[in-house]
Amino acid sequence: MKMKTYRIRKPKIVVIGGGTGLPVILKSLRNQSADITAVVTVADDGGSSGELRDSVDMAPPGDLRNVLASLSDMPKLYEDLFQYRFHEDDKFLANHTIGNLLIAALSEMRNSTYEAIQLLSMMLHVDGHIYPSSETPLVLHADFDDGTSAIGESKIALDRKTIEKVYVTEKNGEKAVHAARKVVSAIHEADMVVLGPGSLFTSILPNLVIEELGEAVRTTDAEVVYICNIMTQKGETEHFSDADHIRVLHKHLDSKFIDTVLVNTEKVPEGYMDPEIYDEYLVQVTHDFNGLREEGCRVVSTDFLKLRDGGVFHDGDKVVDELFRIVFGAKI
Template sequence: FLQRQQRRSGPRIVAIGGGTGMPQLLRGLRAYTDNITAIVTVADDGGSSGRLRRQTGMLPPGDFRNNIAALSEAEGLMTRLFQYRFAESDNGAGNELGGHSFGNIFITTMAAITGSFESGIAESSRVLAVRGRILPSTLENVTLCAEVRQAQPDGSMEWRIVEGESALPRAAGQIERVYLQPAHARAYPEAVRALLQADLIVAGPGSFFTSVLPNLLVDSIRDAICASSAVRIYVCNVATQAGETDGFSVVDHLRKLDEHAAGAFPVALANSNYDVSRPPSGNSDWVTLPPGDPPRAYRVFTDDVVDSERPWRHDSAKLAGAVMSAYETLRAEKAAAE
């Protein structure tokens, strides 16, 4: 009972992101507060979400599905149910459900019943006993685009424009800048209000260019973050992501963050533990903090936040503990200075 009371009166935390990284953070933060708002990207256009987006004109449900499961009171069961994916047809006759996850179908159906995507998310959250809120950064049908630089055999550089979130990791070059079309998408008002009222705002972890930055490219979202009196922390990934952040260090992430959303997150949290049973898998490598000072605009906290069983991911409890420790430190420093 006491723990429930403490969570109900806990800090107002807004998490910003998408993909599979954000649910890792949310699972951990549930131990500290019930006052959680997740602001989620709507730029996804691949897989089941992309198909539903094209077929129905609705916003992509996949990232919302992941976060509803993470914040549900029955998280273990909800995760299995929402992530259940119908098998592709193998008889050549076609299968309308093939490749779709149950959670995406559920959210799409709820949106149709309630009359709008945002009410569908709200009602899905209520039915599934979600602790907290899950909001889109915008309700507009945005496309994520990127300027990509690729080295040519003769040593020259070729610049290309790549359109579509799912196409970016396959662009075979270095992503230099991302932007939204339309350029000035309107922010979802409840998301702006949550940012302005927050005690703590956290961006990441997650795919840097395709899950985290798209939210910050919505002008009023970025402006509200900068105007908020909240503690603002960017969580750096523990491993690089093939096709997006190959070869990136912590400093590289911060430089790109500053280029896209200057001043939004003056504090960063990075992993300090690279001594685990096995290294990141595939084409990934550790995201390390090079010797020397970080970019001038940033203060960097480091901690062991890696999942020892899946070292390319964050551990939910470790990550939330490190975030809350940094939050308490910064809040105490602010109080002492006043």
């Protein structure tokens, strides 16, 4: 068999998602030899991001800010300043971060959040590419199994109903069709596309249900990997197994497009999680390996667990080691 020259270049890895899980993986990827592209959700409507999104008419900056910080080589003092959040009693600056305000200012100056992120990427010496999934802010909708619906990412989990499907629209109500520039080409040129970790219905699917983006993930020749969440999430994935996550993804794109799923099998110590801080997470995701195989997935199950500050996280280094084993194995 003829050996490819693949190992002499960086593998092209596209990571799609949002929330707190994405930066963990990106930071570890940055420490390895990878050509990274991060595609970040723009459907957040809560907190500082939601306020700035409404007042400046921009894509929500919070997830983009965290991704910028994770891929930048800026000194710790600069990162602390970029991530600094004003106190609740600071009147009109309450709860805003410096980074969010910088993204808002550049978005207004250039009339484009996409351009703002490209400029900040250069300013902060970002190693990789960061693109919002859409160049316009999107509205997330959820239809529940009881026939009711909710509008807005921050509203979806409140009533703890079973979600039937989610979809995104432009702010004018039109269907979200177009991905941000370079996103589709990055997915098609990738060696691997990684989904997650992150909230299934509010961080991962809001990207995939953008018509162009979902079609690109469904049809790419890249290895598509899903990093399954460790814990179930209140109002989103209560009582879910790992196979349930995959079934939902496949149902939304009407295709069995996930090639490999990474599943944590290490137990979280009983009573470890601090419910005051991590009140949205419930119990560990259960395992259904037969269900995963029925969905056509290769399963990698091992210890991906990292316990920190009363919370449960993926160990980024362990995950990235596995991603590199997969991407090199798939291309030889």
